[in-house]
Amino acid sequence: SQTIHQWPATLVQPVGSPLSLECTVEGTSNPNLYWYRQAAGRGLQLLFYSVGIGQISSEVPQNLSASRPQDRQFILSSKKLLLSDSGFYLCAWSSWTGMIAGELFFGEGSRLTVL
Amino acid sequence: AQSVTQLDSHVSVSEGTPVLLRCNYSSSYSPSLFWYVQHPNKGLQLLLKYTSAATLVKGINGFEAEFKKSETSFHLTKPSAHMSDAAEYFCVVSDFGGFKTIFGAGTRLFVKA
Incomplete structure (x- = not known):
């Protein structure tokens, strides 16, 4: 069966420090991968999505970046965190099903607090 | 877009x-x-999905949704x-092939005894 792992679960970082959140998927190949951010009282904002190794699409211009060094690994990074980067970050994957969008499967999330 | x-x-x-939770898409x-x-x-759990088959879609826990193109x-x-059922509910639209999936802002459902 497929599983998705996301870490760390909780992170407290000072302003200006770097960030690295990691997500890995097991039990499937060539998944679509996503990073979302959920701020308090708001919906999920799509940050990045990837359809293959090295292929990253950015939805929101900001100081975050994403990389996909391996088929089932997706990394969210920042060189210098801002206060506004605080939030709940969710990694998700879906299968490539041709013309039809597949269900998203989410990790447990990473709660980032920037002080 | x-x-x-x-x-x-x-x-x-x-x-x-x-219960009625409203969603419009573009x-x-x-x-x-x-x-x-x-x-x-x-975490988030899928309730139901519409993918161009029947316009009335039945999901888990007795929920259903109707796709009205007009x-x-x-x-x-x-x-x-x-x-x-008290929870937050998200309406989601996905493009051709599911490469880009956009969430709504969410609706929080409160259920009173």
Whole structure:
């Protein structure tokens, strides 16, 4: 069966420090991968999505970046965190099903607090 | 470009009464549409999805949604609310192939005893 792992679960970082959140998927190949951010009282904002190794699409211009060094690994990074980067970050994957969008499967999330 | 609008940020119903959570979408292509639920301190779970088959879609826990192309709507309903339905609900639109999936802002459902 497929599983998705996301870490760390909780992170407290000072302003200006770097960030690295990691997500890995097991039990499937060539998944679509996503990073979302959920701020308090708001919906999920799509940050990045990837359809293959090295292929990253950015939805929101900001100081975050994403990389996909391996088929089932997706990394969210920042060189210098801002206060506004605080939030709940969710990694998700879906299968490539041709013309039809597949269900998203989410990790447990990473709660980032920037002080 | 695609977008999704959930018309109510909060909905409050009494237990045993109907639930209606409203969603309108915009998409350049024939979209795939989903409803997800997020219970407090838990991950997101798929309730149901529409992918150009039957316009009335039945999901888990007695929920259903109807795709109305003329109204660009995909409202979520349930005949009788249960206390366990209290959660946040997200309407989601996905483009051709599912490469880009956009969430609505969410509707928080409160169920009163």
